[in-house]
Amino acid sequence: MIKGFIFDLDGVITDTAELHYEAWKALADEMGWDFNREVNEKLRGISRMDSIKVIMEHNNVSLDENTIVELATKKNDLYVASLDKVTPEDYLPGARELLTHLRTEGFSVALGSASKNAEKVLQQLNATGYFDVIGDGNSVAKSKPAPDIFLYAAEKLRLPPANCIVFEDAEKGIDAAKAGGFHSVGIGPEERVGHADIRFDTMKEATLFEVKSHFKELF
Numbered sequence: 001m002i003k004g005f006i007f008d009l010d011g012v013i014t015d016t017a018e019l020h021y022e023a024w025k026a027l028a029d030e031m032g033w034d035f036n037r038e039v040n041e042k043l044r045g046i047s048r049m050d051s052i053k054v055i056m057e058h059n060n061v062s063l064d065e066n067t068i069v070e071l072a073t074k075k076n077d078l079y080v081a082s083l084d085k086v087t088p089e090d091y092l093p094g095a096r097e098l099l100t101h102l103r104t105e106g107f108s109v110a111l112g113s114a115s116k117n118a119e120k121v122l123q124q125l126n127a128t129g130y131f132d133v134i135g136d137g138n139s140v141a142k143s144k145p146a147p148d149i150f151l152y153a154a155e156k157l158r159l160p161p162a163n164c165i166v167f168e169d170a171e172k173g174i175d176a177a178k179a180g181g182f183h184s185v186g187i188g189p190e191e192r193v194g195h196a197d198i199r200f201d202t203m204k205e206a207t208l209f210e211v212k213s214h215f216k217e218l219f
């Protein structure tokens, strides 16, 4: 039986990817590094430190660990400042409706995000109240594709993975959900999240009615 839902944040509840892009781009410009939307796409769902390593690899740059941390912190300061612009208008279409519906139907709901800034984003959206548990980049050491963040969220909800559905927009996020034994809903194109149990192009199509009709035997 499905009793819980675990949501990724960026790309599922709201689109912070654009703000991450702007902050990485500003850092890259300052460093004289190449950075574009295609490279940004590779950062979807992965941690801050994994992200800077992808950007450095793209530029054939290697630096000592302290410098890498310093640069990632610089990007983060820019990103965090830009979060002040996020408002309750910035839910992805359909996301708030689904969260509200899950609340009225009595499901347990958790966040399972790689971001260390997830709480700030939820506050800006006025979304904190939709979640029983917040699992974020501060909750576990190993980031996606490791299943740890989703296992953490399920444990806090006191539910086994088989009783939970994970919503994810990232390839590595679906990998993480599957590795943990969760049911999965992919949000995005086939080539990115086609390996999820079910897939919707956007959150708008991912209504509780649709999800229930796909996982019929589990409700």
Ligand code: G16
Pocket: 008, 009, 010, 011, 020, 043, 044, 045, 046, 047, 048, 051, 076, 112, 113, 114, 115, 116, 117, 118, 137, 170
């Ligand atoms: C998000 C973004 C990633 C970002 C990561 C870490 O993940 O998709 O691009 O690198 O968080 O963010 P921060 O630098 O704020 O800790 P998710 O899991 O919410 O999709």
Ligand code: MG
Pocket: 008, 009, 010, 011, 012, 044, 045, 168, 169, 170, 173
């Ligand atoms: Mg995501």
